Amino acid sequence: MTQPTKKNIAILGSTGSIGKQALDIVKANPDKLQVEVLSAENNADLLIQQAIEFSPNAVVIGNEEKYLYVKEALLTHDIKVYTGADALCQVVQMDSIHMVLAAIVGFAGLRSTLAAIEAGKQIALANKETLVVAGALVTEAAKAKGVNIYPVDSEHSAIFQCLAGEFHNKIEKIILTASGGPFRGKDAAFLKTVKKETALKHPNWSMGAKITIDSATLMNKGLEIIEAAWLFALKAEQIEVVIHPQSIIHSLVQFEDGSIKAQLGLPDMKLPIQYALFYPNRVHSSFKRFDFASYPSLTFEKPDFTVFPAIQLAFDAMKKGGNLPCILNAANEVAVHAFLKDEIGFTDIPAIVEKCMDKGTFTAKPTLSDYMESDKETRALASEFCKSKISA
Ligand code: NAD
Ligand code: MG
Numbered sequence: 477m478t479q480p481t482k483k484n485i486a487i488l489g490s491t492g493s494i495g496k497q498a499l500d501i502v503k504a505n506p507d508k509l510q511v512e513v514l515s516a517e518n519n520a521d522l523l524i525q526q527a528i529e530f531s532p533n534a535v536v537i538g539n540e541e542k543y544l545y546v547k548e549a550l551l552t553h554d555i556k557v558y559t560g561a562d563a564l565c566q567v568v569q570m571d572s573i574h575m576v577l578a579a580i581v582g583f584a585g586l587r588s589t590l591a592a593i594e595a596g597k598q599i600a601l602a603n604k605e606t607l608v609v610a611g612a613l614v615t616e617a618a619k620a621k622g623v624n625i626y627p628v629d630s631e632h633s634a635i636f637q638c639l640a641g642e643f644h645n646k647i648e649k650i651i652l653t654a655s656g657g658p659f660r661g662k663d664a665a666f667l668k669t670v671k672k673e674t675a676l677k678h679p680n681w682s683m684g685a686k687i688t689i690d691s692a693t694l695m696n697k698g699l700e701i702i703e704a705a706w707l708f709a710l711k712a713e714q715i716e717v718v719i720h721p722q723s724i725i726h727s728l729v730q731f732e733d734g735s736i737k738a739q740l741g742l743p744d745m746k747l748p749i750q751y752a753l754f755y756p757n758r759v760h761s762s763f764k765r766f767d768f769a770s771y772p773s774l775t776f777e778k779p780d781f782t783v784f785p786a787i788q789l790a791f792d793a794m795k796k797g798g799n800l801p802c803i804l805n806a807a808n809e810v811a812v813h814a815f816l817k818d819e820i821g822f823t824d825i826p827a828i829v830e831k832c833m834d835k836g837t838f839t840a841k842p843t844l845s846d847y848m849e850s851d852k853e854t855r856a857l858a859s860e861f862c863k864s865k866i867s868a
Pocket of ligand 2: 629630631700
């Protein structure tokens with residue numbers, strides 16, 4: 477069988493930070509990639525603009541109120557327009573799609589990613605919440621369908637790159653690096669005073685609002701611990717976090733002989749996105765190159781689990797398992813949203829997550845509908861805690 481000359485990709489969440497960078501990669505590789513599907517929740521204007529530029533087979537606008545607007549704008553183009561979460565789950569199963577880039581933010585990305593896996597599509601996974609919430613379900617489905625999940629998250633891409641040629645060798649542990657976010661070195665009293673404007677200023681990465689706040693609370697690293705456990709079949713004891721403020725070493729793997737491999741580069745998400753889209757090939761890029769002389773010192777610190785309790789919460793959720801990571805994720809999504817609306821303080825975020833983990837209904841072996849139910853229940857619970865601003 478001859479290989480298709482172009483890989484047809486669906487980009488779910490194409491108007492977001494990851495989605496837009498993925499389209500830059502498509503633009504730089506028009507002979508290798510073809511966009512089949514684009515999707516967005518609300519940003520109809522950008523979705524229309526992207527559709528006109530990249531001529532996909534179909535677009536999906538999540539928000540049903542914007543359907544007619546998008547449909548009319550694309551009337552003279554040969555592009556199908558759909559709306560709603562159910563439509564997205566059907567569209568990702570189209571025969572012509574080879575790979576789905578899951579770049580929706582949050583729990584909202586779970587169903588479409590699962591639908592793509594069910595249809596046997598290869599997955600480039602940015603939407604870490606999918607694995608945090610339902611890692612067992614997602615990895616089992618992927619195994620059953622012979623689907624590979626290629627990590628897009630920079631740390632997981634780093635680990636994946638370190639594992640090239642090492643798949644038969646046992647991992648002793650992995651070391652996830654974290655920049656430490658904008659409040660590295662600050663104390664608990666300072667964190668109580670933090671406002672969204674400063675929390676949204678990440679020192680090294682430009683990303684969507686939710687992950688930027690997660691990076692400031694270090695919940696992002698907590699979510700990444702759980703993501704790594706599922707991607708690389710690791711136990712909690714095999715995962716370590718180190719603060720590395722320069723974000724040059726993207727993560728490391730230590731093997732049984734004590735040898736450590738690391739992947740380095742300037743902080744630029746285009747590299748891990750491109751690696752996932754073209755795996756196992758590396759294609760030429762014009763991304764800025766790292767230069768050792770410009771970084772005479774790469775430094776490392778231990779994370780402070782007391783000032784930043786989110787990492788410990790994630791370890792606890794992961795160790796107990798069941799739907800606890802789903803509860804952690806839903807509570808965090810609600811709390812981050814409330815913080816972005818100035819409804820709660822910065823330190824309320826992990827406090828609300830912890831409360832929900834204490835009070836939520838535990839299910840040891842959840843099904844998809846259990847996860848849906850648990851997400852819903854936790855959102856209601858977390859909203860109540862937000863109203864009472866529990867740590868104020
Ligand atoms: P973003 O907020 O910039 O974009 C999110 C995208 O998802 C948008 O296109 C939006 O329209 C879509 N979306 C939002 N809610 C939706 C819903 N309910 N239904 C359907 N679509 C919806 O987010 P981002 O920073 O691009 O992050 C996307 C995912 O990638 C997240 O899971 C994040 O953790 C992960 N990630 C991002 C980065 C980064 O550098 N931005 C790095 C690593 C991992
Ligand atoms: Mg990351």
